[in-house]
Amino acid sequence: EQLRASYVGLLSWALGHRAVTIGALLGFALCSLALAPRLGEDFFPSVDAGQFRLHVRAPSGTRIEQTERIFGQVENVIREIVPANERALILDNMGMTPSFTTRAYVDNGTVTDGDGEILVSLNPNHHPTAGYVARLREELPRRFPGSTFYFQPADITGQILDFGLPAPINVQVVGVNVAGNLGVAEKLRHEMAAIPGIADVHMHQIVDQPTLKVNVDRVMASQLGLTQQNVADSLLVSLSSTTQVTPNYWVNWVNGVNYVLAVQTPPDRISSVDSVMDTPLINGIPTASTTASKTTVPTGPSAPPQLLSNVAGLSRAESQSVVSHYNVQPVFEINADVQGRDLGGVSADVSRIVNSMQSQLPRGSTIAIRGQVESMNSSFAGLAFGLLFAVLLVYFLMVVNFQSWLDPFIILTALPGALAGIVWMLYVTQTTVSVPALMGAIMCIGVATSNSILMVTFANDQRRSGADAQSAALAAGRTRLRPVLMTALAMIIGMLPMSLGLGEGGEQNAPLGRAVIGGLLVATAFTLVFVPVMYSLLRRQAPRPDVNDDMNGDDEIPPSPGANPLEDRIRTDFSALTAATTAGAQRAGIRFGGNSERPML
16 A cells, blocks of 8 residues: 555656656657667577587698597697586597588588587586687687687577578678689688677688699590590599499398498508509500501400509699589688677678678679578568567557547557667666567567556546546556556566576577566556556547447436337337246246346245
């Protein structure tokens, strides 16, 4: 009762000073919305999964043996930074997999034998994983200047949100001018690395892979009965096995397992350029040898085998280790992650750099930003449209219900307070705008609207009883204080555990709870103060009588006889039916007693 008395005193003062109250509350809401650009944007909140994935890329041309040594040294650095009591497992995957199916479904970006990733799993009671990741980002490039390091999402949620890409920001330079696009991509990578809050900026394609080019002397090869295809097939079989050109399988009828049958030169016998040049070549066509007297044409098996050095030479060059395409056209990809900053802010800086590079693109080339950023922007646009559509839909439904355009508008005047409370709660808790936060905003708007309906409905009932607008608003606040507070407190208390983000994965839904709590705290104050003030200001005329109340009221005016013949006939028949039913019940031993007119045996 003391709370009610204090609230009634506050509401009475607000109703007596409507201009000051409206100006102060609207000013507070507008100034609060000015904080919205400072919140930042993330598609979904980051979750501490208790593990991290570190991708290591050794210098181009590194053999698998040397890659293994580099990985061992990187593991030592990880053991220095992550305490032993917090480490559960360290697992290394390096080199290319021979399975094309496996290669098509992985997202680790491994393209050469110098690539690989280190999976580190932490114990349950560990320090924040983001802290270890930040320290490794600083330490590893300093100790291994020739290698490239970047972190990939370790949890399933992050992998799904990236849609198979190794990073949330993916900038693609697409076009047929490979040389020109490569220059633009390198410049773009250099400028993106200077953006505050960006991390792990790297190009996915390796363009300086050491290469040995085999230059076949076709005239010499034709004289020896060889073609370019014979040389290529022989070299391919020797280096990559017969599965590349003539795959063969053997089925074990005992266990029903298929085994691949392949012929290949043992890798330990190809350790130098000379051993490659000693590769034997298969004569696939007849060879003609001319003598002074006659010409003989020995066929394939009878022709002497030739070595690669007899028909070809080697030259050193650099080439791309992986060639990527997007819609058939070649593409260069620059991937990047964020650290200590929201994804929306970093993507905005990336967009400015991309726009400035448009004029430097070769003719026919384009730059596009894809990945999680593209999905985040489209999702936010859809949720914003859904939020606006929900408000309009609720407004028009209330127009039909109240048979008035003014009452629904008064009800919706509590929504600026809800939005202001959401902004303040996210700003105080350092929570970015995300999909869960927007879902919480939609929930908060629904509860705030229902509380305002209670106030306006009761005030309209008071107006129909003869009270003026200001007295009706004061009576509505006094009577509806308890249900409004109970509804808001029930939702706030229910969302409190979620807003704390406790437990594994609790960070994912914490923005939803915080948005609901912050919005309801301020929206409840607007409902109890701002809505009555706006009602007393705008509702100058009493609302029209409620049709349902008029039909059910005690002061109903009976219709004059003969005004509607059909209605008179129905009323007469109904009275006769009631009399017949009562007489039949009395004959059956059923009597009616009491004022309730309920049948009693």
